[in-house]
Amino acid sequence: MNRLLSIIADTVYDSKRKEFLGRDSTRWGKLAIFYFFFHFGLAGFFFTLLFVFMLLVPQDRPRFHGNASCMQARGKPLAPGLGFRPQMSAVHNIISVDKYQFDRYVKSLHQYLRVYYWKYDIDRFNQTKKFTISDPGDCTPQNQYGFASGKPCILVKMNKIIGFEPKPGYMPKDKEAYQNAGCRPNPNAISIHCTGESATDAANIRNITYISENDHDKNCGSLDTKWFPY
Secondary structure, three states: OHHHHHHHHHHHEEOOOOEEOOEOHHHHHHHHHHHHHHHHHHHHHHHHHHHHHHHHOOOOOOOOOHHHOOOOOOOOOOOOOEEEEOOOOOOOOOOOOOOOOOHHHHHHHHHHHOOOOEEEOOOOOOOEEEOOOOOOOOOOHHHHHHOOOOOOOOEEEEOOOOOOOOOOOOOHHHHHHHHHHOOOOOOOEEEEOOOOOOHHHHHHOOOOOEEOOOOEEOOOEEEEHHHOOO
């Protein structure tokens, strides 16, 4: 046992040769200098590439956006999608909402509305603008966003696409749907109309009141073009 401990001790430090782990101070010094410059050069190479990368990438937007982005489909115009809040559970609620189990929806919508969306456009406003709705009607926290009365408020939002500027109106293929919806033409706003995806869904949709920034409408909502481009 003592011999084994002696061998281990000599392996770690050889007092005769003045070596630690098989190397004397000179060899350890050379090794330390080598790895110092090796890692210094490696770090310098990495930060040089990072610096070049930051020079090539725009700081205020993705390098590929608009028609150059992967969202641009061949033969189709670039268009953002519409989302909504709160997110419904497709398992329990597809068309109707159980007015006795709406707490999670009220909480989700309330948390989302606490987030402020800011728009800065020096050419048009020269100041920061905040999106607000002048008359939210019953869509307030005090009324639990209409869920308690069985008339839930659903927030419709447009996804952001950098540089996208919408053109109010409609596509030729949507002319009939636009006219049937009864949207009022507005050269300064995008019209939004909700309907069912299938005939069954459409048949179960009752009266909808669209609450926009400055008005209420029974047929269509609107989103002012002043908020574009993002």
